[in-house]
Amino acid sequence: MTGATETDIANISGAAIEYRLIAASDPSRPTLIFLHEGLGCAALWKDFPDQLCQMTGCAGLIYSRLGYGGSDPCDLPRPLDYMQQEATVTLPQILAHFEIENFTLVGHSDGASISLIYAGSNRVPAPRAVIAMAPHVFCEDISVQGIRIAKRAYDQADLKTKLEKFHGMNTEIAFRGWNDAWLDPEFRHWNIESYLPPITAPVFVIQGLEDNYGTLTQIDAIESAVDGSFRKLLLPGCGHNPWSEKRDIVRGAIATFLGDVG
Template identity: 30%
Template sequence: MTAVTLREHWIDTPEGRLFAQDWVPASAQGVPIILLHDSLGCVALWRDFPAQLAAATGHRVIAYDRLGFGRSDPHPGFLARGFVEAQAQQGFAAVLGQLGVDAFIVFGHSVGGGMAVACAAHFAERCQALIIESAQAFVEDLTLQGIRDADRQFAEPGQLERLTRYHGDKAEWVLRAWVDTWLQPAFTDWNLDALLAKVRCPMLCLHGDQDEFGSVAHPQRFTERAGGPSVMRLLQGCGHVPHREQAATVLAEVQRFLG
């Protein structure tokens, strides 16, 4: 097993500080892989996957908490309709600048996958590869139903504490930022079609065939509309978090994709 060194960083932005970590293999090669977390996620919730990814690929791996999540500063307001697209020019751009990253590979899970598409489109000359996992390309009834179900579950006694463990007193904001943003009427016709057309790098699209937040229509749309070459892998018997449910398969697919 390749030795991996873990480091912590703080990224300054006009809205507040972001917490970041990177995992650096002993003989790092290629460009960094930058991870973008899901709607309830943070660096800590990637658990041991970043270290596994760094060891398996030999690439430096970077993950950061978006503003309002994990150990980063609180978000000053609410998430507007364009929050997915805006991340490329906000937290992601700050991470690139302050960690001295030029070319990169971006890997996003769930809504972080949509943000990864935005980053690949906005930094098309610098993004060497795009990996998306369980991402949403548009607003689907299955996605909205999954969010409603989760909202009811978090309303049960003691359930919000699951988020408090990772987000502290920001937990309620994190939950409402996910649920209320996706369920608002103004979000109904949101999609990533315009950004997908601007993606030029190779894309790997991973999706579980039992994903409770999105059907196979999402990876199909991603691969059909991306401006660059794309590969879709439908993971059998897998739900919404492949890097946790089928980590070995995800790592093997990423290794194969990066060549």
């Protein structure tokens, strides 16, 4: 791992939240808020946020949601609307705590869905733009299949050991909270498409064409529903982690998008 990755702890609404700040080289630029995937945390972004902030002049805020990384644990089972709750309750508290009003959301997987929910919730302050990597706006069969495979890797292979390096005592909570929610039969009805039409901020979606958690149907649904400008980048030979698997391409495309939207 390279880049500055030391984290701090903030007390937000009585809970310890692990976070990392990156200073802006251009204070007029928006702060990039990095929202991690269902098994992610602040540290798992590695130095991608640092590189992107350096390219764009933006400040950055990376944080671990409750139950992840060095943040406080959370109760299990997670509610099936945990992404909606993160977007409409916790994320506004995070923004208020750090007094951030000029920002762009950069989300991956669950974090991408949280970004879209926030942007479509008429929250104030509104994001300048949304960058959604491997987003999902409803539950597909391929999503459930991929999550079942992850469960086997956790229970029978080395996924748990790999996650423990980043989540420590939160490892079981991080995995079960995400995995059990998605495998709950009721989660088949999970759908956030109603949040898309109110989105007026520019949206940039990045999707790997070999993603084993979602298809282009997700991207088509977002493109057809959002009210603001829409841009997409479809990456051949890329799975569920575009920012990691195609780092240079993704970093450059995001920098261009941010330059265009201001």
